[in-house]
Amino acid sequence: MTTKLLTIIEKDGKAAKDKDPNLSDAELRRVYRTMVQTRIMDERALTLQRQGAIGFYLQALGQEASHIGSALPMQDSDWFFPAYRQPGIMLLRGADLDDIVNEWFGNDGDTSKGRQMPVHYSLRSINFVSISSPIGTQLSQAAGAAMAAKIRGDDTVFMTYCGDGGTSSNDFHAGLNFAAVYQAPCVFIVENNQWAISVPSTNQTKSESMAAKAQAYGMPGVRVDGNDILAVYRVCKEAVDRARKGGGPTLVETVTYRMGSHSSSDDADRYRDAKEHESWKQRDPIERFRKYLEKKGIWNEEFQSEIEESFKQDLNDAIKRAKARPKPAAATLFDDVYLQPTQQLIEQRDELLGLEGPESDEIGEFPL
Amino acid sequence: MTLLGAVTDALKTEMRNDDRVVVFGEDVGKKGGVFGATEGIQAEFGEERCFDTPLSECGIIGTAVGMAVYGIRPIAEIQFMDFIYPAFDQIVSEAAKMRYRSGGEYTCPMVIRTPYGGGIRGGHYHSQSSEAYFCHTPGLKVVVPSTAADAKGLLISSIRDEDPVMFLEPKRIYRTHKGEVPDGEHVVPLGKGRIVREGTDCTVIAWGAMVSTCEKAADEAAKQGKSIEIIDPRSLVPFDEDIVLESVKKTGRCCVVYEAPKSCSFGSEIAAIVAEKAIEYLEGPVARVGGFDTPFPYSLEHLYMPDVRRVVEGIKKTFTW
Numbered sequence A: 001m002t003t004k005l006l007t008i009i010e011k012d013g014k015a016a017k018d019k020d021p022n023l024s025d026a027e028l029r030r031v032y033r034t035m036v037q038t039r040i041m042d043e044r045a046l047t048l049q050r051q052g053a054i055g056f057y058l059q060a061l062g063q064e065a066s067h068i069g070s071a072l073p074m075q076d077s078d079w080f081f082p083a084y085r086q087p088g089i090m091l092l093r094g095a096d097l098d099d100i101v102n103e104w105f106g107n108d109g110d111t112s113k114g115r116q117m118p119v120h121y122s123l124r125s126i127n128f129v130s131i132s133s134p135i136g137t138q139l140s141q142a143a144g145a146a147m148a149a150k151i152r153g154d155d156t157v158f159m160t161y162c163g164d165g166g167t168s169s170n171d172f173h174a175g176l177n178f179a180a181v182y183q184a185p186c187v188f189i190v191e192n193n194q195w196a197i198s199v200p201s202t203n204q205t206k207s208e209s210m211a212a213k214a215q216a217y218g219m220p221g222v223r224v225d226g227n228d229i230l231a232v233y234r235v236c237k238e239a240v241d242r243a244r245k246g247g248g249p250t251l252v253e254t255v256t257y258r259m260g261s262h263s264s265s266d267d268a269d270r271y272r273d274a275k276e277h278e279s280w281k282q283r284d285p286i287e288r289f290r291k292y293l294e295k296k297g298i299w300n301e302e303f304q305s306e307i308e309e310s311f312k313q314d315l316n317d318a319i320k321r322a323k324a325r326p327k328p329a330a331a332t333l334f335d336d337v338y339l340q341p342t343q344q345l346i347e348q349r350d351e352l353l354g355l356e357g358p359e360s361d362e363i364g365e366f367p368l
Numbered sequence B: 001m002t003l004l005g006a007v008t009d010a011l012k013t014e015m016r017n018d019d020r021v022v023v024f025g026e027d028v029g030k031k032g033g034v035f036g037a038t039e040g041i042q043a044e045f046g047e048e049r050c051f052d053t054p055l056s057e058c059g060i061i062g063t064a065v066g067m068a069v070y071g072i073r074p075i076a077e078i079q080f081m082d083f084i085y086p087a088f089d090q091i092v093s094e095a096a097k098m099r100y101r102s103g104g105e106y107t108c109p110m111v112i113r114t115p116y117g118g119g120i121r122g123g124h125y126h127s128q129s130s131e132a133y134f135c136h137t138p139g140l141k142v143v144v145p146s147t148a149a150d151a152k153g154l155l156i157s158s159i160r161d162e163d164p165v166m167f168l169e170p171k172r173i174y175r176t177h178k179g180e181v182p183d184g185e186h187v188v189p190l191g192k193g194r195i196v197r198e199g200t201d202c203t204v205i206a207w208g209a210m211v212s213t214c215e216k217a218a219d220e221a222a223k224q225g226k227s228i229e230i231i232d233p234r235s236l237v238p239f240d241e242d243i244v245l246e247s248v249k250k251t252g253r254c255c256v257v258y259e260a261p262k263s264c265s266f267g268s269e270i271a272a273i274v275a276e277k278a279i280e281y282l283e284g285p286v287a288r289v290g291g292f293d294t295p296f297p298y299s300l301e302h303l304y305m306p307d308v309r310r311v312v313e314g315i316k317k318t319f320t321w
């Protein structure tokens, strides 16, 4: 069983020569930029939530290496079935910033037409399949999409995510089992951030690790330092290459930490030890990668401020545009239930549009 | 006390009364539930009687069935009703049918508590009212409080009941609804509705968070000279037909208000009962005011939820045809 933890970048930024995946300087810069952008976006969005401009937000603080590093070996034609904590993948794959920000506001420019809560993106433009709240459902779907690609003879690879909590879901079992039985080109990433809201990961399983579960399904399982982007990349590159060559699925456990509260509605200080948080802060994935880049002579202050300033500007512009857009029109409520609306939907729509008087003012705040 | 506080009070009261009662689910232990319904319970009763589970609704309900069959009293929390479906099989095929399929040899007295309903900016998956699926399943009881006192009294009755009970908590009014709640022992029987306010011209039937919306609508209708009687059935299964039929026979009109999609809802069932058993008293059509036959939206939630103007419109329909 390969449940030992793979690490490449040491605390001081040194990397073992024999393990360094030797990405080009340009690629290293792009990856670092994406990590910093992701953190800026998370901070800005939470502020918007606190100011009441958007209804909800959920950050990936501390998990930038885990999800950006895993997505890095995927090609443009490959597909993602994400959970809700992988925002950096959208930036890495060049999603339109307006598409991201409009979703938070649920305005008429939102690709999913304001139908879902913030962070439940649907971005066909980057093969990023519509996110759902129920934990784990994407896992068996990714296996199925991978089976379909195999049936069609395509060389597409599928990557899907869940948290430590997600490994307890029915779909974790179904997804891994099907993917293994049909040798589907699917890579399962478990981002073990130690917590499922207030429940520690030790409460999810008595397995010695999440990666260990792979053995029972008959697929390789790898445990990797999730705060080390080179290690995550290396492990996932191997898994993606294997899947593309017909070698079947892989389970990757990225060992990381949820640096923030579960969401804008949660307060982790109520159930988490501050010391634990502090010790993980020393292992910050961006800081660690920065030291590596600095050692290589790729990073300097100038580079840092260029990234920060240009992205903050772009983000602020996108937010300004998003704020100026209205909610989707009332009639759109009835679209997309089916391709053609039923008789009942048409009747209900016409009735709603014909109503007079003030609309409801009874909508409260999201309490979780 | 808030409706939420009354839920906690009921849990503690019954846990003190009956040492067979255990409470479990996701985040119910140290955190005390994502809404705070189980706050202080683990501290008072220990981790044996109040504990966090792995993230599996199927596991939560499957193990609750096993516990109930064996003879303790499980109270399982499903964090949001929208997340109950991985447990659907255990609820409808197992808990609901245990008594019948074993000829009464085995029974399944357990409570599934779950927050439900919209109006909190929760989008698709934190807002739905899916009571109809469960009302449609013989063997399950389905209970919905709309006041703090009822929340306590109905929850205690549900825990003491010999059959599986779905206890649906209207989360929008968890904290906004406040009312007097009797200390200690307080029991409200299942299957007995409540007249929320008396009136003579039209009967409005609503449960959960819709009751207060209907009260505001009744005030509005009063300005138009219509006297509205509001009935809260409090439990959908068993359903208090008598209180509804008696009222409709008096007012001659009936409007049912609910958050679930309009079609195939429990409200449709009530409309059918009234049509079947009180047609000769009706002076106008029975009206249904529900959510729309769409998934629960996010940005347009305020249009989806039945509000005062839609309830007033529904009442108007019972006068015009």
Ligand SMILES: Cc1ncc(C[n+]2csc(CCOP(=O)(O)OP(=O)(O)O)c2C)c(N)n1
Binding pocket: A085, A133, A134, A135, A162, A163, A164, A165, A166, A167, A193, A195, A196, A197, A258, A262, B026, B055, B057, B079, B083, B086
């Ligand atoms: C089926 C289901 N049950 C419960 C929830 C409520 N819920 C939302 S997130 C969460 C914890 C998830 O933890 P984990 O899988 O570790 O992911 P993380 O949030 O840590 O990224 C829970 C219980 C849900 N979304 N879906």
Ligand SMILES: [Mg+2]
Binding pocket: A163, A164, A165, A191, A192, A193, A194, A195, A196, A197
């Ligand atoms: Mg987690």
